[in-house]
Amino acid sequence: MGKLFDELKKDILYQHGMNACLNCGVCTAVCPAAEFNDYSPREVMNTVQSECDEDIKELLKSDKIWYCGQCFSCKTRCPRGNSAASVILALRRLSIRHGYFAESEKGRQQLFAKRVFGQNMLDRGYTLLAKNISPAHFPELGENWEYYYEHMEEMRQWWDVPMDLENSPGSHRQIPEQDLDEIRAIYQKTGAIALMEAVEKAMEKKLGSKAEVEKYWQTWLETGDSRNYELKGENKS
Amino acid sequence: MKLAGKVKAWEKHQKAVPSVDEPNGKVWGCFRSCFLQSAAPYTEGIAYKILKNDLGMDLREAPGHTSCGAIGYHGDVSNLETQMVVAARNFSVAHYELGVNNLFSFCVTSFANYTEVIKLWEEEPELKEYTEKMLKETTGREFWIPRVSGGRPSVVHASDVFFANRHFLAAKAKYSLKGVKATDHVGCHYAKIFPEESMGGAEFPQVLVGILEAFGAEVVDYPERRHCCGMGFRQCAFPENRDYTAGSVYKKLQSLKEAHPDCKLILTNCPGCTVFLDAEQGTIKEVLEEEFNVSILDYAQLTGLLLGYDPFKDCGLNAKAVAIEPLLDQIGIPYDKSKTAEQRRRPF
Numbered sequence: 001m002g003k004l005f006d007e008l009k010k011d012i013l014y015q016h017g018m019n020a021c022l023n024c025g026v027c028t029a030v031c032p033a034a035e036f037n038d039y040s041p042r043e044v045m046n047t048v049q050s051e052c053d054e055d056i057k058e059l060l061k062s063d064k065i066w067y068c069g070q071c072f073s074c075k076t077r078c079p080r081g082n083s084a085a086s087v088i089l090a091l092r093r094l095s096i097r098h099g100y101f102a103e104s105e106k107g108r109q110q111l112f113a114k115r116v117f118g119q120n121m122l123d124r125g126y127t128l129l130a131k132n133i134s135p136a137h138f139p140e141l142g143e144n145w146e147y148y149y150e151h152m153e154e155m156r157q158w159w160d161v162p163m164d165l166e167n168s169p170g171s172h173r174q175i176p177e178q179d180l181d182e183i184r185a186i187y188q189k190t191g192a193i194a195l196m197e198a199v200e201k202a203m204e205k206k207l208g209s210k211a212e213v214e215k216y217w218q219t220w221l222e223t224g225d226s227r228n229y230e231l232k233g234e235n236k237s
Numbered sequence: 238m239k240l241a242g243k244v245k246a247w248e249k250h251q252k253a254v255p256s257v258d259e260p261n262g263k264v265w266g267c268f269r270s271c272f273l274q275s276a277a278p279y280t281e282g283i284a285y286k287i288l289k290n291d292l293g294m295d296l297r298e299a300p301g302h303t304s305c306g307a308i309g310y311h312g313d314v315s316n317l318e319t320q321m322v323v324a325a326r327n328f329s330v331a332h333y334e335l336g337v338n339n340l341f342s343f344c345v346t347s348f349a350n351y352t353e354v355i356k357l358w359e360e361e362p363e364l365k366e367y368t369e370k371m372l373k374e375t376t377g378r379e380f381w382i383p384r385v386s387g388g389r390p391s392v393v394h395a396s397d398v399f400f401a402n403r404h405f406l407a408a409k410a411k412y413s414l415k416g417v418k419a420t421d422h423v424g425c426h427y428a429k430i431f432p433e434e435s436m437g438g439a440e441f442p443q444v445l446v447g448i449l450e451a452f453g454a455e456v457v458d459y460p461e462r463r464h465c466c467g468m469g470f471r472q473c474a475f476p477e478n479r480d481y482t483a484g485s486v487y488k489k490l491q492s493l494k495e496a497h498p499d500c501k502l503i504l505t506n507c508p509g510c511t512v513f514l515d516a517e518q519g520t521i522k523e524v525l526e527e528e529f530n531v532s533i534l535d536y537a538q539l540t541g542l543l544l545g546y547d548p549f550k551d552c553g554l555n556a557k558a559v560a561i562e563p564l565l566d567q568i569g570i571p572y573d574k575s576k577t578a579e580q581r582r583r584p585f
Contacts (some may be wrong), residue, residue: 012317033469033481067481072349072425075429092313118309118315121315126275126304128304128308129271138476140558141512141558142519142558148555158584159278160286161282169298169299169300171274173300179303185375186323186326189371195316224477225477226475226477
């Protein structure tokens with residue numbers, strides 16, 4: 001038992017997700033992420049259940065917790081009613097609060113989640129915006145999508161789903177400012193802003209400066225692949 | 238034996254969704270999907286047309302409704318507490334500003350998120366108290382819990398509403414799926430998190446099968462039918478992780494091809510599956526030179542086609558990686574053959 005485990009234990013996602021795991025491995029057998037990556041929800045549940053802070057810390061600094069696709073196939077199948085996907089959510093928040101996420105390649109992608117899903121929500125009230133689904137980042141959507149992206153407003157009118165309407169219901173509308181202020185207050189009071197700020201702070205510490213964080217972000221925006229950003233000196237991991 | 242088990246599972250998982258002929262089945266509050274409005278806006282467009290024009294529903298949404306934020310919850314930028322208060326705010330706006338009692342969402346992740354917070358409020362009174370207090374403090378709004386399915390605390394998904402009204406829709410259909418093989422791909426967040434809230438449960442979900450059968454399709458089974466599409470939130474959103482998405486799609490479609498090579502239609506109810514089961518067929522074609530040509534339609538797009546709406550202008554089938562024309566030919570749905578495929582898709 002240690003401080004990390006004690007903190008984890010307080011998270012309702014952990015409390016609801018973990019009811020003593022019998023290590024049968026059904027979660028790993030049905031897990032799509034376990035098929036394609038070096039990842040096993042059974043191993044994660046086992047590590048957490050050991051209550052060993054050293055092992056938990058190692059897990060929080062690794063790529064592993066970021067491989068989960070959050071499909072919850074594990075929850076449906078667990079004979080003990082556990083939800084490994086919920087435990088993963090608790091572990092990821094613990095990793096972010098302590099800055100450990102910045103130690104792994106997959107963890108550092110949290111900067112994109114924060115600046116896309118999080119910032120969009122605060123700016124517009126949606127986690128995703130039309131501009132995010134760019135042909136550069138989603139080449140598989142093909143040439144017709146490129147055409148749509150170039151003619152976005154007209155195409156949406158043509159489909160009868162006009163965008164960015166003000167004081168109106170509808171698709172991709174402009175949510176009134178007073179409603180957005182309510183959302184911002186909720187995000188502030190429920191700790192989401194603090195969680196997002198922890199991401200920026202730990203990235204700055206890991207990469208050395210705010211300017212390096214911007215460089216990392218720009219590399220991703222321009223190439224769609226954070227691995228094109230090279231970690232410097234002792235930070236290489 | 239197998240059939241008896243299926244029937245038993247089906248009886249256990251009946252969800253009560255009012256149809257349009259029932260007194261409380263006409264007025265609905267609805268929540269848009271931020272994924273659909275960004276990656277496939279036309280799907281909500283055709284769903285609206287069908288529910289309003291063909292079923293005569295009164296659909297209500299407020300300018301101030303926001304996203305449920307669950308992409309950010311599964312993408313790790315918000316807490317469960319955040320999700321509870323944002324949900325409570327959207328419920329409150331729907332009930333007190335729009336006067337609705339019944340709610341559905343277009344996104345299965347919103348459906349699961351709203352279901353999760355409602356269950357938490359039921360199971361943990363202190364979380365309900367927290368939400369009520371925080372909602373008042375941050376927005377001044379009153380707390381309200383929807384009771385859609387059978388009068389118990391719950392919300393439903395848009396595909397549930399289509400399922401509940403499938404026979405009315407089938408009666409209006411201009412075209413039929415007779416002789417067409419099809420299968421379903423039910424979104425993980427529709428059935429796997431809370432199987433008891435899925436029409437038919439996680440193992441034999443009926444929500445899409447019921448729609449396919451009402452239109453006359455021959456529904457086929459295949460081994461990887463319940464495998465996730467691999468959308469995975471951060472996995473599909475960040476290109477460097479999308480090999481996971483493409484890998485999942487490949488596994489599913491290979492399995493379908495082995496079992497039923499002549500099944501060229503998968504019906505979906507999840508925004509992520511609708512987009513990626515299609516788009517990754519493009520990746521697979523490019524990388525492995527393997528073609529599946531399985532059309533991926535959501536419940537509203539398919540219903541729209543069968544009711545006689547325009548495949549491109551109304552149903553938005555312009556932007557698919559897999560060409561829709563072979564399926565239109567198979568069903569017997571006309572389209573402008575004097576134009577090239579590109580002209581049909583690019584109106585400007």
